[in-house]
Amino acid sequence: MSTTDDLLTPAGRQEGPVRVALPRTWWQRHGSTTTVWSLRLALLVLLLGFWQLAADRWIDITFISKPSDIAERLGEWAADGTLWLHTWITVQEIVYGFALGAVTGALAGFVLASLSLVYRVLDPFVMALYSIPKVALAPLFIVWFGIEMHMKVLLAAATVFFLVFLNTAAGVRDVDRGLVDAVRLMGGNRWHIARKVVLPASMTGVLTGLKVAIPYALIGAVIGELVASNRGLGYLINDAAAQFDTAGVFATLVVLSVIAAVLNVVVGLLGKRVNRWKPIDE
Structure with missing residues (x-):
């Protein structure tokens, strides 16, 4: 936005819109x-x-526990270090898997959607892979990568990848063709179009994909821990369920919800930063 000095003409007359706070x-x-x-x-x-x-009045406490017992279980786990140990392991798996899946999905979506013919050829194959339940991939990933942390990271990344890829590709393909033609008329090449038009316009799709993918990053990591692990929040859920500890199961779900909320806040802040170029709604 221009400053007040920029809006003053030689005669001292002010032109253009002026915002008054x-x-x-x-x-x-x-x-x-x-x-x-x-x-x-x-x-x-x-x-x-x-x-x-x-709880314990109208519904059996065995099935739903109660908030006071859940808070007590969280306090016990926090005091003996169980909560911090397993939460830190799962947070690493979620963050690494989310970052890996988001970066590769965004890059693949941007590049392939920019190549119309290639995208049309690969589209049915991508949708076929996307349609595979990620739970079914867990045993295969165990065979390929073992049961260490990188297996959970890759499973989370595979879950995130398709969501970010599809939303990014949709954003690229929905770019206003009039803007593309205008840049071409001004002598712009493919690089100028990609950097000045397609990339900013596709950020809405990228951010939508990131927001949608957050819970799926958690799902991918926790599924890997449920299937084969002796550490992490998924392991805590398995262990608590095996002991009919409903409060422990709900306590773990509370922690997972907090992690998802924090990731949502981070993506929201990122969205505000990358969308500063957009005009403010009046």
């Missing part, structure tokens, strides 16, 4: 966000209160 109270600036978060907190407290009340 209107004084607003704290509530006018943050009231909507505060209301939303207050309602979210109230809903969470209401649900937890009802759960605590219903």
